[in-house]
Amino acid sequence: MKLYDYEGAPSPRRVRIFVAEKGMDIPTVQVDLAAKSQHDPDFAKVNPHRTVPVLELDDGTRLTNTAGICTYLEALHPEPALLGRTPEEKGLIAQWEWRMENDGYMAVGESFRNKAKGFVNHALPGPVEYAQIPELIDRGLRRTQQFFQFLDDVLAEREFIAGDRYSMADITTLVTIDFAKWMKQTLPESAVHARRWYDAVNARPSARA
Amino acid sequence: MKLYDYEGAPSPRRVRIFVAEKGMDIPTVQVDLAAKSQHDPDFAKVNPHRTVPVLELDDGTRLTNTAGICTYLEALHPEPALLGRTPEEKGLIAQWEWRMENDGYMAVGESFRNKAKGFVNHALPGPVEYAQIPELIDRGLRRTQQFFQFLDDVLAEREFIAGDRYSMADITTLVTIDFAKWMKQTLPESAVHARRWYDAVNARPSARA
Numbered sequence: 001m002k003l004y005d006y007e008g009a010p011s012p013r014r015v016r017i018f019v020a021e022k023g024m025d026i027p028t029v030q031v032d033l034a035a036k037s038q039h040d041p042d043f044a045k046v047n048p049h050r051t052v053p054v055l056e057l058d059d060g061t062r063l064t065n066t067a068g069i070c071t072y073l074e075a076l077h078p079e080p081a082l083l084g085r086t087p088e089e090k091g092l093i094a095q096w097e098w099r100m101e102n103d104g105y106m107a108v109g110e111s112f113r114n115k116a117k118g119f120v121n122h123a124l125p126g127p128v129e130y131a132q133i134p135e136l137i138d139r140g141l142r143r144t145q146q147f148f149q150f151l152d153d154v155l156a157e158r159e160f161i162a163g164d165r166y167s168m169a170d171i172t173t174l175v176t177i178d179f180a181k182w183m184k185q186t187l188p189e190s191a192v193h194a195r196r197w198y199d200a201v202n203a204r205p206s207a208r209a
Numbered sequence: 210m211k212l213y214d215y216e217g218a219p220s221p222r223r224v225r226i227f228v229a230e231k232g233m234d235i236p237t238v239q240v241d242l243a244a245k246s247q248h249d250p251d252f253a254k255v256n257p258h259r260t261v262p263v264l265e266l267d268d269g270t271r272l273t274n275t276a277g278i279c280t281y282l283e284a285l286h287p288e289p290a291l292l293g294r295t296p297e298e299k300g301l302i303a304q305w306e307w308r309m310e311n312d313g314y315m316a317v318g319e320s321f322r323n324k325a326k327g328f329v330n331h332a333l334p335g336p337v338e339y340a341q342i343p344e345l346i347d348r349g350l351r352r353t354q355q356f357f358q359f360l361d362d363v364l365a366e367r368e369f370i371a372g373d374r375y376s377m378a379d380i381t382t383l384v385t386i387d388f389a390k391w392m393k394q395t396l397p398e399s400a401v402h403a404r405r406w407y408d409a410v411n412a413r414p415s416a417r418a
Contacts, residue, residue, distance in 0.1 A: 061301075091284070
């Protein structure tokens with residue numbers, strides 16, 4: 001196996017943390033997004049969506065997004081479980097992973113990609129050009145603030161996002177919080193439950209991945 | 210178990226088709242989105258995100274989105290498998306499900322929610338008001354057309370979205386194609402592979418769900 005990665009980007013970091021939590025060691029190939037290397041013809045053949053992470057299996061099969069990669073790795077190495085053990089745990093983790101990605105990660109991405117100079121005409125990932133829409137900067141920032149409040153409410157009720165165990169949903173949320181700093185958005189002082197949780201998950205060795 | 214549902218909406222239809230393919234029979238409670246019943250205080254207690262589908266388990270646990278519900282039902286009733294059997298199949302189906310939802314379903318939703326009169330100030334699902342952004346109508350329509358072309362390319366290579374078996378990714382894509390008709394977007398005549406696939410999946414009894 002090998003992982004197409006870029007150390008400076010939030011999206012492949014979700015996979016790197018997942019791999020670290022599994023205790024696996026997968027060789028990486030760095031794709032320099034800062035130099036727009038994802039648009040090089042050679043990489044476009046690896047992944048026509050022109051994004052990282054991509055996991056290439058030994059038979060040449062390529063998994064081209066985080067959902068595919070983490071689902072595969074969990075099935076291959078079930079322990080420690082990051083996507084749940086019982087049907088109810090699996091359902092709740094999938095639910096929270098979806099929620100955190102869509103209401104958190106995507107909200108930050110919306111503000112960032114519509115603002116950053118490097119994404120002019122690439123407001124959406126992929127090969128097709130889409131112009132930045134200034135109104136989405138503010139919408140993304142508003143959604144991010146709503147997300148912080150929601151997160152604090154969730155974590156007032158339990159230790160981790162999806163229950164009493166660390167899971168994929170915690171990984172996505174940790175990466176979201178750190179990604180939000182790029183837009184100068186941080187958890188408010190009043191979000192004591194979210195801050196308690198952040199300190200705990202950020203102290204795990206995997207968070208350095 | 211019971212499923213909070215609305216027969217007129219695309220989102221819960223993904224779950225209804227999934228349930229039908231499993232051969233299960235789950236009682237439903239209709240939440241009339243046309244009458245904005247998802248914003249009733251009683252339903253806001255069932256799901257603070259104010260969306261359907263919601264699956265309520267016998268112990269009172271509620272799964273509040275499609276990802277959570279289908280992951281739970283698959284773990285509870287593994288056959289017929291709709292999320293894969295082997296690690297590689299599971300990874301590929303998760304990858305394609307994510308891709309089809311994000312590049313297809315979300316694209317149609319973007320054009321629809323930013324245009325429809327019923328969604329003024331509700332351009333995003335949930336309790337928080339977000340204004341419609343007219344530029345997103347055109348962007349969503351452009352993305353939908355790109356998606357149709359992409360879909361045809363994918364289905365030129367294999368029978369179903371994620372390989373040689375019907376899966377969750379086919380369900381999400383079928384619902385996306387039908388949802389796109391609300392915006393008068395249909396598969397082009399030239400998309401012969403996508404049309405062959407559509408006719409096949411639409412002929413399954415589950416498509417009537």
